[in-house]
Amino acid sequence: MKILVTGGTGYIGSHTAVELLKAGFDVVLVDNLSNSYKWIADRIGRICDCKVPFIQADLRDKGSLSKVFTDHRDISGVIHFAAMKAVGESMQIPLQYYQNNLISLMNLLEVMQEKGAEHLVFSSSCTVYGAAEKLPVDESSPVLEALSPYGNTKRISEEIIRDSSATTSLKSISLRYFNPVGAHKSALIGELPMGVPNNLMPYITQTAIGKRDFLRVFGNDYPTPDGTPIRDYIHVTDLAKAHVKAIQRMTVGEQKNDWEVFNLGTGKGYSVLEIISAFEKATGVKVPWKFMERRSGDIAAIWADASLANRELNWKTELDLQDMVISAWEWEKGQDKLKRQK
Ligand code: NAD
Ligand code: WQD
Numbered sequence: 042m043k044i045l046v047t048g049g050t051g052y053i054g055s056h057t058a059v060e061l062l063k064a065g066f067d068v069v070l071v072d073n074l075s076n077s078y079k080w081i082a083d084r085i086g087r088i089c090d091c092k093v094p095f096i097q098a099d100l101r102d103k104g105s106l107s108k109v110f111t112d113h114r115d116i117s118g119v120i121h122f123a124a125m126k127a128v129g130e131s132m133q134i135p136l137q138y139y140q141n142n143l144i145s146l147m148n149l150l151e152v153m154q155e156k157g158a159e160h161l162v163f164s165s166s167c168t169v170y171g172a173a174e175k176l177p178v179d180e181s182s183p184v185l186e187a188l189s190p191y192g193n194t195k196r197i198s199e200e201i202i203r204d205s206s207a208t209t210s211l212k213s214i215s216l217r218y219f220n221p222v223g224a225h226k227s228a229l230i231g232e233l234p235m236g237v238p239n240n241l242m243p244y245i246t247q248t249a250i251g252k253r254d255f256l257r258v259f260g261n262d263y264p265t266p267d268g269t270p271i272r273d274y275i276h277v278t279d280l281a282k283a284h285v286k287a288i289q290r291m292t293v294g295e296q297k298n299d300w301e302v303f304n305l306g307t308g309k310g311y312s313v314l315e316i317i318s319a320f321e322k323a324t325g326v327k328v329p330w331k332f333m334e335r336r337s338g339d340i341a342a343i344w345a346d347a348s349l350a351n352r353e354l355n356w357k358t359e360l361d362l363q364d365m366v367i368s369a370w371e372w373e374k375g376q377d378k379l380k381r382q383k
Contacts, residue, residue: 043067044288045158047100048122049147050077052232053218055085056225056281057120062089064285069113071106072123073099076235084229084355099143104154110156118160118288121149124194127239128168128338131191143201150205160291161213162284163202167273167304168192169217172340176310177273179346180217180302188338199302206300213299214287219273219306219345221280223365224278224372231372232277241316242274242365246373249326254326258313260335267343269313273306273344276360276368279306286354290371297353306345307358320366 048054048103049070055077058068062085070082076098084097094113098105100123110116124142125131131138131226148161154160169192170178171185187193199215206213222242224231238244248256261268283343290296311319317328351357 042117042292043069043113045069045071045113045116046122047071047119048124048164050074050081050095051122052077052275053221053280054120054122055081055230056277057122057284058093059225059230060084060278061090061288062091062093066285066288067117068093069109070095071098071100071109073097076125077233077307081230086303088225088227088229095332096133101141103148106148106152107155110158112154116156116158116290118162118291119153120162120284120288121146122164124164126191128189128191128311129239131189131194137188138190138194143197144199146201150201150211151298153211154209155348159210159212160288161197161202161211162287163213163215164193165199165217165302166192167217167219167306167343167345169196169199170343173343176342177308177344177346180304180349182258185319193219204248211299212291212296213286213301214291215300216283216287216298217302217304218280219304219343221277223278223360223368224275225278226368228341228368228371228375231369231375241313242369245317245320245328246369248330249320249324249328249370250373254329256268256317257333258317258330259333260264261332261341262335263341265312267312269315270339271310271312271342271344273308273310274316274362274365275306276357279358279360283350283354283356286356290354301353303350303354304345304347304349306347308345308347310342310344311362313364316362316366319362320370323363323366324370326370
């Protein structure tokens, strides 16, 4: 069975491609390389000892997307990762976010319908829950008004997919990720932030290796035990495996509704200070840090109730915080080696 992975050379797409190949699926990667590199496709091939077809195309261009399906007539399902994802940037250039994330999705849905591909897994985000009142959040928690244009694209995308699933032959699953971190155990693929990282884990590893002077810990006065915000960090390999389960669920016809939603998290929250100390303990490397003002838009705490995914997808996380920080560190050190060799 052949699966098209959009955003396939990106962080989560590349790890998912590996898990799909390991599970026996054929994979085609498509990406416009706006936030990733072509060599990542070769790395995926190296991990899986195979050649992975990669097509450089922009999903905003419906003709190019249609050609992908014409060239690979046997694509039966799609995992759609391709999107712009920086929350802060989306507040500066909201129209580009709406253009990219929504037009790409609508083109994809139309082309899938034209070509008879019926199964879609969509990358959604816990950002749709906003500042949830009741923790942990399960899938029945209200979807709140988005705190950023990026978050709004996820909310609107889910609605577009829900409505398409209700009126066409489309079967879909939206996966709401909490905070994906870490890297593949081979250290051949991982997160590659362009410029200064926004997210905590790459900022920690870049500080530990000396690329950044110190980590700014945004806020120490949140209503949490140590005053810093709590998130549900999930290893990217565990996250990737859930996508394989989602595709399998659809292809064997186990879906209870044509549109389903699952949270993907560990169910356990850690504060920023707990992440720093887990990193220092596991790696033996100190991370210089300073408290700074709160970052605008940050919420105090969120973590997942992922019991629906555990039950329905027959999936559970296998890797813990130590695996997350060590794999992120191994990946960072690999980047550094690569640069020094050049
Ligand atoms: P990423 O930037 O590493 O991967 C996304 C890929 O999509 C990139 O390789 C980029 O070049 C590509 N892309 C973007 N627009 C495209 C277009 N128009 N046509 C073709 N390719 C395009 O990001 P990621 O962290 O792997 O995230 C994957 C998905 O998961 C995104 O939809 C993101 O919103 C979602 N998500 C990510 C996180 C996270 O913290 N990383 C959390 C929740 C949800
Ligand atoms: C985690 C914690 C920061 C950097 C974002 C998106 C969300 C989802 C995942 C896509 C927060 C603190 C961070 C730093 C810090 N993405 N922090 N210093 O904000 O929970 O979620 O990525 O859908 O939509 O909003 O993740 O890693 O940026 O932050 O103190 O340099 O680390 O304040 O408490 P976040 P993050």
